[in-house]
Amino acid sequence: MTADVFNQFITEIFSPYLTEHNIPKPVILFIDGHKSHITLQLSLTCKVLGIELIALYRNTSRITQPADVSVFGPIKKLYRKEVAKFQAHNMGEVVTQLNIASILKSIVEEIKPDNIISGFKASGLYPFNENAINYTKCLATNNKGQEPKEENKMMSLKDFESIIGEEIISKMKVLQSQAVNVNSPCTSFGLFFKVIFH
Structure with missing residues (x-):
């Protein structure tokens, strides 16, 4: 684009x-x-x-971009399911631009507004809630590209702060004290990423 x-x-x-x-x-x-x-x-x-x-901060889509959190994953699963169904009913036929519309129609009908709303909630964007974010996704793992083994394990902000350490927390407090509008919901979030990723 x-x-x-x-x-x-x-x-x-x-x-x-x-x-x-x-x-x-x-x-x-x-x-x-x-x-x-x-x-x-x-x-x-x-x-x-x-x-x-x-x-939203670049390269943080897995935790901050609502569509990545709650829509694109389900869409990919639905797409695979619908393609398999299409191929089972149309032996030997390949999905092309000419026949993909019916597959996409089925997928779009499955996506509900509640899925999108839950993405904003899980991202902590609306309603703004810094504790809604799964901070374990910010931590490096030994297995690149893999999620932690326990599916629904979440980490609180307090636990995350204890892991990242007092030095980074101190930097964040200094940055926050220099911010023009510290009450803006986006300020705390932006400061967090400035410290962590810069």
């Missing part, structure tokens, strides 16, 4: 949708850290349209 295409999406699709559905502004639009989403032109356009852009 290019910056121009994303800007066009905001002005011609997203903003008119908000107006058409009487959604009060300002609204928050969470975006990933891709360079096409962070341009001066887009920021100015969104300011005029009453859209507050919140860029």
